[in-house]
Amino acid sequence: xxxxxKVTKDEALTVLTNQAIALWGAEAARAxxxxxxxxxxxxxxxxxxxxxxxxxxxxxPHSAASFGMTS
Amino acid sequence: xxxxxxxxxELGVGAIADGVAKGELTPTDVAEAVLSRIANxxxxxxAWSFLDAQRLRAEARxxxxxxxxxxxxxxxxxVPVGIKDExxxxxxxxxxxxxxxxxxxxxDATPVARLKAAGALIVGKTHMPVGGRMPPTRNxxxxxxxxxxxxxxxxxxxxxxxxPVALAEQTVGSGLRPAAYxxxxxxxxxxxxxxxxxxxxxxxxxxxxxxxxxxxxDIALVFSVIAGPDPRDPTTLPDPAPPASLDSWGLRPxxxxxxxxxxxxxxxxxxxxxxxxxxxxxxxxxAEVRDALLPEMFGMAWPAHQIIFGVEGATFNAHRPAxxxxxxxxxxxxxxxxxxxxxxxxxxQAQRIRQLLYMKVLSNFRDVDALLxxxxxxxxxxxxxxxxxxxxxxxWSLLGYPAITINGGxxxxxxxxxxxxxxxxxxxxxxxxxxxxxxxxxxxxPAPPLAKA
Numbered sequence: 444x445x446x447x448x449k450v451t452k453d454e455a456l457t458v459l460t461n462q463a464i465a466l467w468g469a470e471a472a473r474a475x476x477x478x479x480x481x482x483x484x485x486x487x488x489x490x491x492x493x494x495x496x497x498x499x500x501x502x503x504p505h506s507a508a509s510f511g512m513t514s
Numbered sequence: 515x516x517x518x519x520x521x522x523x524e525l526g527v528g529a530i531a532d533g534v535a536k537g538e539l540t541p542t543d544v545a546e547a548v549l550s551r552i553a554n555x556x557x558x559x560x561a562w563s564f565l566d567a568q569r570l571r572a573e574a575r576x577x578x579x580x581x582x583x584x585x586x587x588x589x590x591x592x593v594p595v596g597i598k599d600e601x602x603x604x605x606x607x608x609x610x611x612x613x614x615x616x617x618x619x620x621x622d623a624t625p626v627a628r629l630k631a632a633g634a635l636i637v638g639k640t641h642m643p644v645g646g647r648m649p650p651t652r653n654x655x656x657x658x659x660x661x662x663x664x665x666x667x668x669x670x671x672x673x674x675x676x677x678p679v680a681l682a683e684q685t686v687g688s689g690l691r692p693a694a695y696x697x698x699x700x701x702x703x704x705x706x707x708x709x710x711x712x713x714x715x716x717x718x719x720x721x722x723x724x725x726x727x728x729x730x731x732d733i734a735l736v737f738s739v740i741a742g743p744d745p746r747d748p749t750t751l752p753d754p755a756p757p758a759s760l761d762s763w764g765l766r767p768x769x770x771x772x773x774x775x776x777x778x779x780x781x782x783x784x785x786x787x788x789x790x791x792x793x794x795x796x797x798x799x800x801a802e803v804r805d806a807l808l809p810e811m812f813g814m815a816w817p818a819h820q821i822i823f824g825v826e827g828a829t830f831n832a833h834r835p836a837x838x839x840x841x842x843x844x845x846x847x848x849x850x851x852x853x854x855x856x857x858x859x860x861x862x863q864a865q866r867i868r869q870l871l872y873m874k875v876l877s878n879f880r881d882v883d884a885l886l887x888x889x890x891x892x893x894x895x896x897x898x899x900x901x902x903x904x905x906x907x908x909x910w911s912l913l914g915y916p917a918i919t920i921n922g923g924x925x926x927x928x929x930x931x932x933x934x935x936x937x938x939x940x941x942x943x944x945x946x947x948x949x950x951x952x953x954x955x956x957x958x959x960p961a962p963p964l965a966k967a
Contacts, residue, residue, distance in 0.1 A: 446857075446859045459855050463855065471836075478845055478852040478853075479852050481820070482852055484817070485820040485821055486821065486856065488816075489864050492863065501869035502865060503749045503914075504704075504912075
């Protein structure tokens, strides 16, 4: 699934649902609908976030200290 | 000293340790008080997933003999502590592993080992949700309500005065929420301040070893014992543990920022009123109180947390079979398969958002020492099918900033209302001092009526 340009929650839900059906079958995918919908919303929000080019991932919160960012 | 069972536990960590050190109490007195209280209340509250009275008494006898010989292991000699099931305790099972046949753990988690080395009496393991199944734990303020979670048993055991302190863990809101629902205090420290070694994971980069106790002073004492670097957990910070004593009398009044965006919109009026009333009383007592606004981008904390939590949890639990669906046919919260579908690009973008938010929120602490907001949108909900709403706590687990809860009164229904204070990273000790200052101004809740017998 693309990250950019941003995805809508409906697009994300379609991709997630199709993957779930392919992996675990239609019945299991139906049972997961609430979780898939919630994830699709989160993915749409993350996809829409504007993150400056120089921002790297923060795997562990304390590692930000190495950038001199703690008070 | 002749004390009743209630009095011994209500003394708290510092006073119990002091009483043992002075020979006024023995660890055996303490262990018998704890066992008596548990025998009286456990059937109703159901805080404990594993208890071994024989083992507890044997350990208490050893500690008593050592104290009588003038040998104290450390600052917690004879202090009873509950351990959230998630932490390994040598010789006790970790139910959170969800094995068909539980097995005793071969060694202690680092925080447990440090508690033992300081002389603490490990009482047993406390309940938490396992495999998506909710624990049987009830709120000591109203048995029809949840005690919160996932540190359900730890919150209820301290709330019901079965023990004065317990280990907890917070990945979303699992440490502060049960403490707040049960009317007691808690600390979720800066990420990396307390080792996670031997803590069975939810999500590696979000898991915080936390402490639930009766007061900020008690929590500070335990924090001084278990915090600090651990070579077995490479994510721990290099800073040594802070002092045991808060030494908070005579401190300058704190500067408090009441968060006016994101959190009020997610809270019911009863919680907003509790925050405003607390703020007014803190101002009257001398605190500098002002409004605070989090950065506009703060709303991204929730989806970023959800993505990171989902991916890390799905990865760790990939070997587990999917749990059965709920009775209504929908997948349970323990089913990690949906989150395993999240692409790596989204996980990394969520981690970049985390970095950006971490930097932006620091600016909120230029002119305040701590931010104030509710712990939860509402008091503990009725029923045991859920452990309540963790949404007001997740952002601080994402960012790794330290957070505490102290009580902000009771609802009209008699349920505790928890306040949450957050400080800048690594300001844990100052945050505990602020908590102690505010607690003196606002007052602590007494034991719930159930625990006064």
